[in-house]
Amino acid sequence: xxxxxxxxxxxxxxxxxxxxxxxxxxxxxxxxxxxxxxxxxxxxxxxxxxxxxxxxxxxxxxxxxxxxxxxxxxxxxxxxxxxxxxxxxxxxxxxxxxxxxxxxxxxxxxxxxxxxxxxxxxxxxxxxxxxxxxxxxxxxxxxxxxxxxxxxxxxxxxxxxxxxxxxxxxxxxxxxxxxxxxxxxxxxxxxxxxxxxxxxxxxxxxxxxxxxxxxxxxxxxxxxxxxxxxxxxxxxxxxxxxxxxxxxxxxxxxxxxxxxxxxxxxxxxxxxxxxxxxxxxxxxxxxxxxxxxxxxxxxxxxxxxxxxxxxxxxxxxxxxxxxxxxxxxxxxxxxxxx
Amino acid sequence: xxxxxxxxxxxxxxxxxxxxxxxxxxxxxxxxxxxxxxxxxxxxxxxxxxxxxxxxxxxxxxxxxxxxxxxxxxxxxxxxxxxxxxxxxxxxxxxxxxxxxxxxxxxxxxxxxxxxxxxxxxxxxxxxxxxxxxxxxxxxxxxxxxxxxxxxxxxxxxxxxxxxxxxxxxxxxxxxxxxxxxxxxxxxxxxxxxxxxxxxxxxxxxxxxxxxxxxxxxxxxxxxxxxxxxxxxxxxxxxxxxxxxxxxxxxxxxxxxxxxxxxxxxxxxxxxxxxxxxxxxxxxxxxxxxxxxxxxxxxxxxxxxxx
Numbered sequence: 308x309x310x311x312x313x314x315x316x317x318x319x320x321x322x323x324x325x326x327x328x329x330x331x332x333x334x335x336x337x338x339x340x341x342x343x344x345x346x347x348x349x350x351x352x353x354x355x356x357x358x359x360x361x362x363x364x365x366x367x368x369x370x371x372x373x374x375x376x377x378x379x380x381x382x383x384x385x386x387x388x389x390x391x392x393x394x395x396x397x398x399x400x401x402x403x404x405x406x407x408x409x410x411x412x413x414x415x416x417x418x419x420x421x422x423x424x425x426x427x428x429x430x431x432x433x434x435x436x437x438x439x440x441x442x443x444x445x446x447x448x449x450x451x452x453x454x455x456x457x458x459x460x461x462x463x464x465x466x467x468x469x470x471x472x473x474x475x476x477x478x479x480x481x482x483x484x485x486x487x488x489x490x491x492x493x494x495x496x497x498x499x500x501x502x503x504x505x506x507x508x509x510x511x512x513x514x515x516x517x518x519x520x521x522x523x524x525x526x527x528x529x530x531x532x533x534x535x536x537x538x539x540x541x542x543x544x545x546x547x548x549x550x551x552x553x554x555x556x557x558x559x560x561x562x563x564x565x566x567x568x569x570x571x572x573x574x575x576x577x578x579x580x581x582x583x584x585x586x587x588x589x590x591x592x593x594x595x596x597x598x599x600x601x602x603x604x605x606x607x608x609x610x611x612x613x614x615x616x617x618x619x620x621x622x623x624x625x626x627x628x629x630x631x632x633x634x635x636x637x638x639x640x641x642x643x644x645x
Numbered sequence: 646x647x648x649x650x651x652x653x654x655x656x657x658x659x660x661x662x663x664x665x666x667x668x669x670x671x672x673x674x675x676x677x678x679x680x681x682x683x684x685x686x687x688x689x690x691x692x693x694x695x696x697x698x699x700x701x702x703x704x705x706x707x708x709x710x711x712x713x714x715x716x717x718x719x720x721x722x723x724x725x726x727x728x729x730x731x732x733x734x735x736x737x738x739x740x741x742x743x744x745x746x747x748x749x750x751x752x753x754x755x756x757x758x759x760x761x762x763x764x765x766x767x768x769x770x771x772x773x774x775x776x777x778x779x780x781x782x783x784x785x786x787x788x789x790x791x792x793x794x795x796x797x798x799x800x801x802x803x804x805x806x807x808x809x810x811x812x813x814x815x816x817x818x819x820x821x822x823x824x825x826x827x828x829x830x831x832x833x834x835x836x837x838x839x840x841x842x843x844x845x846x847x848x849x850x851x852x853x854x855x856x857x858x859x860x861x862x863x864x865x866x867x868x869x870x871x872x873x874x875x876x877x878x879x880x881x882x883x884x885x886x887x888x889x890x891x892x893x894x895x896x897x898x899x900x901x902x903x904x905x906x907x908x909x910x911x912x913x914x915x916x917x918x919x920x921x922x923x924x925x926x927x928x929x930x931x932x933x934x935x936x937x938x939x940x941x942x943x944x945x946x947x948x949x950x951x952x
Contacts, residue, residue: 315725323744327751334755383735385682431928439932444682444735445881446931448874449924456921464915582739619754621866624747631740635732 317636320629327625331618341616348611349604358493359610362565364603366391366574368501369557370581371588371595372508373425373550379512379590380546381525386432386447387554388578389454390425394555396458397424398562399466399569402479410482417483418500418559425555426548428454433547437540443547451578459571466569476569485564495564502596504553509592521546554578576624580606583627586634602627649909654786656905659860661898662794663688663852667876668883668890669797669804670848675880676808677841678821678943682738683723685873686745687846691716691853693749696864697756699766705858708766709793709851712858716850717843719745724842728835734945742873750866769793769859791859793851797891804887817841821941849873871924878927882934885941893930900926 332338349360370387377384398421405413432450435441459474461467466476485495512518523531524542531537561573584602588594605627609620667688674681681687691712698711719741726737769791777788808814819827820837828834852872857864875897882896883889904919 315729319722319725323748327748330752330755336755385735385739435928435932441928441931442881444680445874445878446928448871449878449927452871452924453921453928456917456924459920460915460917463917579739579743582736583743586736619751621747621750621754624743625751626747628740628744628747631736631743632726635726635737635740636730638732 320632320636323625323629327622331622336616336618341612341618344612344615344618345605345608348615349608354492355607355611357489359607360600360604361494361498362603363606364600365495365497365501365564366557366561366577367581367584367602367606368595368599369504369553369560370577371584371599372501372504372592373553373557374581374585375588375590375592375595376508376512376521376546376553377550378585379525380521380543381528382436382543382547382550383442383444384429384432384447384547384550385444385582386429386450386578387550387581388574388576389447389451390428390551390554391558391561391574391578392451392454392458393428393551394421394425394558395562395569395573396454396461396466396558397421397555398559399476399479400461402483402562403466403477405483406480413483414485414563417563418556421559421562422552422556425558426552428555429547429551433544436547437544455571458569458573462569462571468568474571478568479563483563484567485560493565495560497560497564500556500560501599504556505592505596508553512592517542517545554581575606579624580627583631586631589634649906650782651785652909653899653902653906654783655789656902657895657898658786658790658794659898660901661894662790662797662859663855664872664876664879664897665797665801665852665891665894666793666855667849667852667873668879668894669800669887670845670852671876672880672883672885672887672890673804673808673817673848674841674845675944676821676885676941677817677838678824678941678946679727679838679842680734680738680877680945681720681723681727681842681845682735682874682877683719683741683745684738684845684849684876685869685871686723686738686742687716687719687849688853688856688873688876689749689867689869690719690745691850692857692868693753693853693864694850695854695857696753696766699768699858703767705767705769708858709769709854712854713847713850716848716853717846720842720846720849723846724839728838728842746867746869749864753864753866766858766862768862769855791855793855793859801887801891808887818941821943824943824946849876852876875923875927878931881940882927882930884934884939896930897923897926 328338331341348355350356373387398417401417401420428450432443432446435446436443462474462476468475468477485497488494488496488498520537520542523535524537524539528539532539562569566573580602584595584598588598606623609623612618613620667684671684694715695708695712699705699708723737723741726732727734771789771791774788778784816832817837820832820834824834856868879893879897880890883893900923
């Protein structure tokens with residue numbers, strides 16, 4: 308029964324990738340050179356691996372975890388992108404007003420503030436879902452746009468740098484920067500935070516009662532309600548807030564570890580790539596460490612491909628989408644309704 | 646006052662047209678029990694298809710057709726996964742949107758990479774209906790629009806008539822409410838799903854084509870700018886009814902056109918607030934419509950196996 312559509316699905320994906328590479332060649336680019344740039348820009352050197360690939364891996368792991376905990380609970384949080392922006396904005400705002408605090412304390416406050424803002428941004432969608440029955444798929448996407456324009460306003464208004472020329476915030480004091488993890492590279496301690504978050508989420512989901520409730524509520528809300536006496540609405544709300552907090556933390560880490568200031572373009576779609584990261588890892592927090600690394604390398608390589616071979620880096624979304632579709636096709640083939 | 650209102654109302658209908666086209670299509674899809682988040686992808690594909698079609702053929706009419714075709718093709722990919730493989734509709738739709746945004750962006754950059762100037766494409770010019778367009782205040786807003794807007798005026802009552810008065814329309818709604826019962830009654834649910842998605846994609850593609858051929862006059866990466874998602878919200882706000890959907894689209898057109906009204910009144914507000922306003926309004930409107938709107942019973946659920 309399902310063999311026939313699967314063949315079509317695989318064919319569609321093959322045609323898409325062939326179309327992509329054919330158009331790269333037709334447009335006068337050297338496809339082999341593009342591929343070489345993809346590799347050398349991601350894993351070709353120690354610097355590329357640590358300063359580009361791993362740096363990009365951090366928000367993808369945290370974003371992937373955010374997507375995973377929500378999807379596990381049956382909450383379709385497509386709003387990780389907006390929650391990252393909310394976290395980045397709050398972290399910057401707090402960073403402007405903690406002058407004179409002990410550096411370590413201030414940094415922790417910044418990261419927690421980012422997480423809280425991400426959770427609050429997700430909380431809007433959670434309230435809309437539970438109180439008003441608004442589909443979170445729609446509300447979180449709407450909130451992504453509101454966050455994007457909100458940050459656009461902040462960096463031209465209340466949070467703009469003192470000269471008032473550039474659409475960005477002033478730079479954070481150096482005491483508020485996340486320390487470098489590997490000297491001589493741009494890799495920061497955010498990677499450790501991301502790995503700890505993955506281990507923590509794995510432990511939470513597989514070893515605690517709350518984690519079990521989340522998985523049960525996601526697997527079958529009606530069974531969880533009747534057989535498990537689980538408050539499904541409350542459980543989904545908890546997962547939604549954890550998801551937002553992880554995304555907000557990712558935003559705060561980008562500000563304190565990578566950009567040191569708030570920009571409109573601080574997230575090049577991390578929140579959307581995170582969906583692919585989570586799905587490829589089958590929503591497993593430990594596997595997300597690896598799928599996050601894969602997509603981090605892919606994005607790093609795509610940047611190099613655009614610089615060195617002139618191939619637009621937006622084609623990464625095509626690859627991301629193809630991977631999501633491949634995962635769906637493979638899952639449904641095993642008879643699991645994906 | 647009417648000096649300020651007329652351009653505002655014209656802009657309202659202009660912005661509402663692509664939203665209404667896409668939302669009308671999505672309402673048919675949702676009536677059949679599917680939710681196609683990939684609508685955003687159909688719109689951007691339609692925009693790109695229209696741009697290429699109009700440029701190659703040198704005519705806006707061909708551009709519209711190419712846009713409709715590109716939208717239908719995008720929805721067909723969604724159908725392969727969501728209907729054919731019964732994969733999760735939300736995840737499939739998200740992937741389709743990413744795919745279409747990435748593919749159109751890549752192809753556009755590859756196409757324009759060698760050219761130094763943006764080549765002009767033929768556009769759909771407004772057709773001023775004599776008589777009707779001289780009605781005070783609303784005349785020009787309603788009756789000095791491109792031909793696609795007039796087609797929309799016809800499509801709304803036609804969709805209402807089709808879905809409530811024809812056998813096929815009732816079959817579509819039966820599939821969306823009780824797929825198992827519909828299948829038992831001999832309705833080919835899969836074929837209904839496919840047909841609804843192709844029509845929905847076509848209308849989404851036409852919406853994207855309208856953006857290019859009646860408004861921007863060129864293709865811009867990511868120019869769909871979330872209209873697909875707003876259209877899905879409009880469907881819920883319009884309670885899955887063609888007339889309700891059209892009115893909700895006009896409301897959002899007005900929200901987006903508000904900046905013109907403010908400009909002509911001499912009020913100033915940060916530009917980003919205007920950009921964010923339609924999205925905020927969507928959230929408020931959905932919260933306000935809560936409880937009163939009843940979605941099709943099988944919305945978003947995978948169709949029964951073997952139907």
